[in-house]
Amino acid sequence: MFRNADNLLTMTEKQYSKATQAVWAGEDNPYFKEAVTTPIVNSVAFAYKDLDQWYDVSTGKQEGFIYSRNTNPTVTSLEEKIRVLEGAEDATAFATGMAAISNTLFTFLKPGNRVVSLKDTYGGTSKLFLDFFPEYKVDVQLCETGNHEEMELEIAKGCDLVYLETPTNPTLKIVDIKRMAQAAKKVGAIVVVDNTFATPINQNPLSLGADLVLHSATKYLCGHSDAMGGLLAGSKELVKKVFHFREINGASLQADSAYMIARGMKTLELRVKRQSESAAKIAQYLKAHPKVRDVFYPGLETHKGHEIARSQMNGFGGMLSFSLDGGYHLVEKLLPSLKLVHLAASLGSVSTLAGPPRTTSHVELTEEQRALLGIPESLIRYSVGIESVDDLIQDLDDGLRKL
Numbered sequence: 001m002f003r004n005a006d007n008l009l010t011m012t013e014k015q016y017s018k019a020t021q022a023v024w025a026g027e028d029n030p031y032f033k034e035a036v037t038t039p040i041v042n043s044v045a046f047a048y049k050d051l052d053q054w055y056d057v058s059t060g061k062q063e064g065f066i067y068s069r070n071t072n073p074t075v076t077s078l079e080e081k082i083r084v085l086e087g088a089e090d091a092t093a094f095a096t097g098m099a100a101i102s103n104t105l106f107t108f109l110k111p112g113n114r115v116v117s118l119k120d121t122y123g124g125t126s127k128l129f130l131d132f133f134p135e136y137k138v139d140v141q142l143c144e145t146g147n148h149e150e151m152e153l154e155i156a157k158g159c160d161l162v163y164l165e166t167p168t169n170p171t172l173k174i175v176d177i178k179r180m181a182q183a184a185k186k187v188g189a190i191v192v193v194d195n196t197f198a199t200p201i202n203q204n205p206l207s208l209g210a211d212l213v214l215h216s217a218t219k220y221l222c223g224h225s226d227a228m229g230g231l232l233a234g235s236k237e238l239v240k241k242v243f244h245f246r247e248i249n250g251a252s253l254q255a256d257s258a259y260m261i262a263r264g265m266k267t268l269e270l271r272v273k274r275q276s277e278s279a280a281k282i283a284q285y286l287k288a289h290p291k292v293r294d295v296f297y298p299g300l301e302t303h304k305g306h307e308i309a310r311s312q313m314n315g316f317g318g319m320l321s322f323s324l325d326g327g328y329h330l331v332e333k334l335l336p337s338l339k340l341v342h343l344a345a346s347l348g349s350v351s352t353l354a355g356p357p358r359t360t361s362h363v364e365l366t367e368e369q370r371a372l373l374g375i376p377e378s379l380i381r382y383s384v385g386i387e388s389v390d391d392l393i394q395d396l397d398d399g400l401r402k403l
């Protein structure tokens with residue numbers, strides 16, 4: 001894998017702020033001549049005149065590129081950004097967030113292994129745990145999200161991998177990464193954290209003891225709802241294993257998408273700061289509204305995970321959810337009446353996105369199953385965009401007044 005080691009070292013050693021790292025990391029690749037942006041290298045293969053050099057690159061004796069399923073200059077540049085932002089030794093990219101998750105889990109979980117995770121992981125991840133891994137004779141233990149004692153007990157029984165997500169979807173539950181990593185270390189388990197909701201701006205799981213951190217780059221990292229991707233960062237040893245699985249399995253990221261994500265990441269710090277500030281104001285506004293029953297936002301002091309979130313996050317993020325004082329019919333009335341929102345399944349974009357978990361992330365569960373996860377039928381997940389917060393609050397206010 002090509003790495004311009006000198007510059008990348010300075011990027012982390014000099015402790016530049018994340019705003020600076022997001023712009024500069026991975027951007028100085030000499031392959032790109034004097035270009036001030038990383039070009040999209042849409043080349044499937046890379047040609048060599050010198051057969052010896054080709055052989056050396058193919059066998060890893062020399063750095064360079066051979067074939068884009070393995071490595072590609074535009075993708076490498078993106079990998080550098082997440083590597084630096086997450087403070088990792090190495091990083092690798094995937095076609096989607098789910099590809100990052102499944103490739104990581106399939107790399108480390110073998111028949112007879114045991115994984116401890118949460119009931120509230122993202123729907124696709126949950127499907128892997130409930131529908132796929134049992135078929136491969138992997139023992140899956142899903143704990144109540146936020147019940148740290150239960151998780152510690154399950155981890156102490158022995159396990160190979162601990163898989164966390166925090167904050168969770170859609171009720172923004174918080175898991176104590178440091179505490180879970182300490183429990184995992186005692187039994188020699190690898191700790192993997194899905195950091196999609198927090199982003200590296202608000203949370204760095206590796207600094208809290210996790211071994212690997214992954215992202216659906218489709219969300220905040222890209223930030224514009226126009227490209228899909230997944231990213232993984234961690235130690236050289238672990239990332240290399242997943243990279244090897246990915247290059248053979250073929251879930252590689254296209255150069256076009258890598259470019260879009262890297263372009264989005266240059267403004268990540270600006271966007272996430274604005275979205276976190278706006279979400280905090282919207283959460284306060286909703287909390288005081290008589291037609292709103294509950295507001296789930298880790299920045300609220302009344303949120304169950306507030307203290308842990310305060311200790312492990314730099315900001316509380318741009319995601320929140322709220323339930324209305326009544327049934328689903330109120331959601332059906334409110335959502336279509338909002339003007340400044342796309343009613344869509346994704347999150348983390350410049351435009352505000354919202355939807356009911358019963359239609360989006362938790363559509364495959366029954367009402368009773370959703371209730372067991374603490375998801376009321378009148379819940380709305382709201383991903384705050386970068387619009388003016390006053391306009392967003394006005395929009396919600398107009399909609400709520402009509403209920």
Ligand code: PLP
Pocket residue numbers: 096097098099122124165169194196197215216217218219228229230346
């Ligand atoms: N992780 C989280 C927390 C998500 O919200 C999602 C998608 O919504 C994923 C992973 C999967 O990402 P992708 O849709 O890019 O495969």
